[in-house]
Amino acid sequence: MGYKKRSTNNNVVADKTPPDATPPVEVAPTPVISDEERKQNIANKRRETLAKARAMRTPKHEIRKQAEEAIQNKDELIKTKEEVIKTKDEIIKTKDQELGQNKQEIENNRIKMLEDNVIMMKKLLSDKTPPTEVAPVKPKRIYKPKPKSEPNPQPPQPQEQQQRQPMTTNALIEKTYREQLQERLRQEILNKIRDDTFS
16 A cells, blocks of 8 residues: 655646746845844834834833832722721710610619609508408428338328218308318329329
């Protein structure tokens, strides 16, 4: 598998064409530039590009001025920010003072109302009212633990049978409603205690 060689027939045909068919193109003679002129042209172009580059470049003293101006602008911004913060702090302080005064006024009003209420209560209590009877407070019963020396403790006998006697209608009528409620509550509590201990 080799590569095919191109035939050179086309070139041969082109060379065999008569020279009269295509007129020769006249090329303007290029001026011959000496080496010194060519070097001078190159030097001129370099000078032009350097001049353009220098024109675009900013000098160091201008850069320093810009940096100083930027620093001054930053200082001015910082000062304005500090002033704004100070004004905000002052506004907050005044609002706090106003709120503090409002709170004090509210507390003073509450105190006055409470004092007025106390005065009214004293006036109402100072009126001659019959003294109310205070129910005597029963002392708490202190439970003493049984000594463990007893080998067979006797089970308590139910007292319900002894205490529960059918009450007559006359006895019920004589008791007041309050006494009846107290008796019922007492009986219920005793029943609960018995159920808890013996069940």
